[in-house]
Every structure is written in C-alpha cells, then in structure tokens.
Amino acid sequence: MRHTKVLFSDEKKFNLDGPDGGAIMIWGAFSLNGTMELQVVQGRQTAAGYVEMLQRATFMTEGPRLCGNDWVFQQDNATIHSARLTKNFFQENNITLLDHPVCSPDLNPIENIWGWMAREVYTWTSVPDSGCPL
DSSP, rough: OGGGGEEEEEEEEOOSSSTTTTTEEEEEEEEEEEEEEEEEEEEEEHHHHHHHHHHHHHHHHHHHHOTTTOEEEEOOOOOOTSSSHHHHHHTTTTTOOOOOOTTTTGOOHHHHHHHHHHHHHHHSSSOOOTTTTO
C-alpha cells in the first residue's frame, strides 16, 4: 500500500493552564498532500459524536481530495472507532480502513504533529481558553 493514499487521524487532549485548568480535545487528519481542518471534540466522546464530527469535517470529500479516489483511512482502535455505529458508517460509505495494532501510537505519524503542537501551545505565556482555535 502506498502511504500517499492514507489519511492518518487521531485525537489529542491539550491541558490548558496547568493540570487543573481545563482541557480541550482536538481531532485532526492529514495525508502526504495536506491536512483537514482541526475539529474540537465536544464533551464525552461517543460513537455517534465521532461520526457526526467526521461528517462536520467534510470527511467524505476531503479524503478523496487529499489522497485520491482509492484512499484508506487510518484511526486507532479506540472504543468509539470500533463501535458498530462507526463501522456501519465506514461500510455504508465504502471507506477502507488501514489495519492498526492496538496501543501502537508510534506507528501513526500524526503523533509527530501533535508533539510539535503541544510544544507550541505549552510555550505560550498566556494559555488560550478552550474556545481559541489551535
């Protein structure tokens, strides 16, 4: 499989203003050809919320735009990603998933982007509130 056809994705929690200062959860995806718009994950994550977020992110048009028509989607094995509702969404939309071993974040290159973003966020002298776009 060519990695130019893979849309890599993941969520990242950013703690704001120290460990007790609240947090914001962000979902992102990228390919060799570009990135999708970051999405703020609201509240507790559920399969229904995940599918809604993918739809809000124009996932069905952005995947082919970034990776071509025979693109593959990579996500980790979080419970909401492997829920029946989520699997049905992918099947109904003919989205091919990349097999990804459990507990293997080191295999997802988006972790490098999250690391860079975290270093940038945590160097700010005034940490933004949870409404600030990253």
